[in-house]
Amino acid sequence: MNKVVKNAAEAIADIQDHQTLMLGGFGLCGIPENCINALVDQETTGLTCISNNAGVDDFGLGLLLKKHQIKKMISSYVGENKEFERQMLSGELEVELNPQGTLAERIRAGGAGIPAFFVPAGYGTEVAEGKEVRVFDGKPHILERALKADFSIIKAWKGDKAGNLIFRYTANNFNQPMGMAGKITIAEVDELVEVGELDPNQIHLPGVFVQRIFQGENYEKRIEFETTQD
Amino acid sequence: MALSKTEIAQRIAQELQDGYYVNLGIGIPTLVANYIPQGMDVVLQSENGLLGIGPFPKKGEADPDLINAGKQTVTYLPGSAFFDSSLSFAMIRGGHIDLTVLGAFEVSDKGDISSWKIPGKMVKGMGGAMDLVAAAKNIIVATTHVDRHGKSKLKTQCDLPLTGVNCVKKIVSDMAVIEVTKQGFKLMERAPGVSVEDIIANTDAPLIIEGDIPEMKL
Numbered sequence: 001m002n003k004v005v006k007n008a009a010e011a012i013a014d015i016q017d018h019q020t021l022m023l024g025g026f027g028l029c030g031i032p033e034n035c036i037n038a039l040v041d042q043e044t045t046g047l048t049c050i051s052n053n054a055g056v057d058d059f060g061l062g063l064l065l066k067k068h069q070i071k072k073m074i075s076s077y078v079g080e081n082k083e084f085e086r087q088m089l090s091g092e093l094e095v096e097l098n099p100q101g102t103l104a105e106r107i108r109a110g111g112a113g114i115p116a117f118f119v120p121a122g123y124g125t126e127v128a129e130g131k132e133v134r135v136f137d138g139k140p141h142i143l144e145r146a147l148k149a150d151f152s153i154i155k156a157w158k159g160d161k162a163g164n165l166i167f168r169y170t171a172n173n174f175n176q177p178m179g180m181a182g183k184i185t186i187a188e189v190d191e192l193v194e195v196g197e198l199d200p201n202q203i204h205l206p207g208v209f210v211q212r213i214f215q216g217e218n219y220e221k222r223i224e225f226e227t228t229q230d
Numbered sequence: 231m232a233l234s235k236t237e238i239a240q241r242i243a244q245e246l247q248d249g250y251y252v253n254l255g256i257g258i259p260t261l262v263a264n265y266i267p268q269g270m271d272v273v274l275q276s277e278n279g280l281l282g283i284g285p286f287p288k289k290g291e292a293d294p295d296l297i298n299a300g301k302q303t304v305t306y307l308p309g310s311a312f313f314d315s316s317l318s319f320a321m322i323r324g325g326h327i328d329l330t331v332l333g334a335f336e337v338s339d340k341g342d343i344s345s346w347k348i349p350g351k352m353v354k355g356m357g358g359a360m361d362l363v364a365a366a367k368n369i370i371v372a373t374t375h376v377d378r379h380g381k382s383k384l385k386t387q388c389d390l391p392l393t394g395v396n397c398v399k400k401i402v403s404d405m406a407v408i409e410v411t412k413q414g415f416k417l418m419e420r421a422p423g424v425s426v427e428d429i430i431a432n433t434d435a436p437l438i439i440e441g442d443i444p445e446m447k448l
Contacts, residue, residue, distance in 0.1 A: 026278040026315070027301040029294060052315070079354035080301075088353065097353075100277065101319025101361030108316040119323065120364035124342075124395035127360060157295075169312055170279045171295040176314035204314070221294035227302035228289045 003163050003207075004192070005214045008038035011186045015039070015151055018046040018071070022107065022147075022178040023061065024154040027053050027080070027224045030171030031060050032155040034188050034216040039064060048072040050107070050147055052100065052174050054084045059222050068092070074147070076100035080224065099127060102144055104177055109146035111180025111209070116145045152182025155216070156205070159189035160196070163210030164203045172204065179205045188216040231423045232404040233446075238372050240265045240448050242331055242402050245370060246272050253277065253322065253362060255332030256300040258372040262331055275327055277318050277358040282310030299358065319358070323365045330366035332359060334373050334398075336388040339414040339435040341398040343371065344390035356393060363394030375403040375432050382434035384408065384415065405429050407446060413438060419446045 005011045012035055015021070025031030039047075040063050047070050054073055055061035064070050065083050072094040078084050087093035098106065099121040109117055118141035122128050132143040154175040157168035165187055167175060179185050192215035233241065235258050243265035246252065253275045254260050263283070266272050274283040276298045283298060284305035292303035306312075321327060336344040343363060346356040363369055376382050384401065401408045406429045407419040416438040420429055422445050430437055 027297065029278070029297050029301070075355060077355035077357040085353070097355045099356055099360035099364075100315070100358040101323055104315035104319050105323075119361075121323070121361040121394075123364065125360065125392040127356075167312075167314075169293065169295040169306075170276070170297055172312060172314045173278050174315050177316045223292060223294045223303055224297070224301040225303070226292050227286045227304075228292060229286050230289050 003211060003213050004161050005212050007214055008034035008188065008216070009041065011035060011188070011212050011214055012038050012042060012151070012153070015042070015044050017044055019150040020048040020050065022149040022152040022182055023049055023051040024173065024175030024178045025051065025053070025060070026170065026173035028055065028060050028222050030155050030167070030173050030175055031055070032153045032188050033219055035153045035186060036060060036063060039069065040067060043067070043069070045069045046071045048074070050074040050149060052076050052103065054078045054081050056080050056224065057083050059220070065093070072096070074098065074103070076103050104174060106144055106147040107174065107181045108177040110148040111177060114146055116143055118143055147181060149178075149182045150184070152178045152185040154179045154185065154187050156187055156189045158191045158193060158198060159187055159210075159213050160193050160198045160207070161213070162195050163187065163207030163213050164198055165189070165205040165210065166198060166202055167204050176205050179209050184211045185209055186212045188214055190219065191215065231421065232375070233421045234404070236261055237448055238402055238404055241407065241446055242370055242372055243267065245329065245400070246270060248272075250328040251275055251281070251326065252329045252331070253327050253366070255330070255359070257333045259331040259333060260300065275318075275321065276304070277315070277322065277362070279313050279315060279318050280306060280310060282307045319361050322358070322361055325365060325367060327366050329368045329370065330362045331370045331372055332362065334371045334383065335390050336383050336385060337371050337373070337398050337401055338388045339384070339386055339410065341396045341410040342388050343393045343398050344388040345393045347391040349391065359393050363397045369398050370400045370402060371398050373401065373403050375405040382432055385434040405432060408437070411438065416440075417443055419444055421446055422448075
């Protein structure tokens, strides 16, 4: 069993036009920079991208948007990106907005074999339109379906060659649940180590969920809003 | 005199209790963190995966892997925990967060809130707001009483797309503290120097007013 690939280009080489991808990250924190750049180079188009945000104009998923490689976005918050807004308002880009916790749970459920579930978020709002409503313990809930992807592309801090992953600080975010919900999950990591070098007690995402892994390079890790005390 | 944004935050901080787990939204709510009473144990949750938000980092010490839900660089306090987004919203949806403070475009006297979309003008998305308002035990809205055009944000019905229904418990505006009761808005306190008549004139819904309305203490 060899999960290790050379680089992002090799990891994403078989991603086809019109497939569905999940891409980890919150804002620009914990995004799979190497794979996004490789998708730009590969010019794969017509993609449906499931990602909490859509990057900024010149970084993250904004790079794919600029080249019109994305057909549809499933997200919870898409501010900070003017090109996104322009494509959405002009109808070039299809957008489905989900409450953030519902989005995270749809993804987790997709990986956990739960096809649908009820949540209170969005009841009485446009999010509930067309969805089954049921009352549990006196409170109305709406039925939400699980999400799956052809490929989940995630970023972790440390990984071993068996695909076990550890995330760092708030760079975990959507990476862990997305790592469970891809038919093929590709993990890029800051540091790839030999099997046995990670403490099994500290693993966030077990290797069973990960099919491909590589150590990324030249991480920019751009900060969206650098805020300091002074 | 109507309250400044920091004074609204100061007044909301008086709602905190020892042992509370609190989620603060973007904008005025974030400022509440600056007024947690000395010696009180309050744990701040950030829905992108942190319990125990600390102050902003010192210059040169910002870490791109450590941000809050507003995507600002932060630090973490001793005793903090990091986790993924689905666990974060399990905390929220599961009722483990004691208090949520968030901003709003409009609030109705039924406790409905609009905060995420202005059709044709602004569509950024709801982020975690819909999950928070649907689940938190206690929801306080921090807002100016009127919008930039002088129109009341407190009304009998929200005109903008809703974030949640029947969920807001209290509003702290620059003019007043108002409780959302089954009977509608109930005026509890007024900002220093703001009269009850001013508040009535700037509120687009009936107000329940019982006895003398005290000034807020800041």
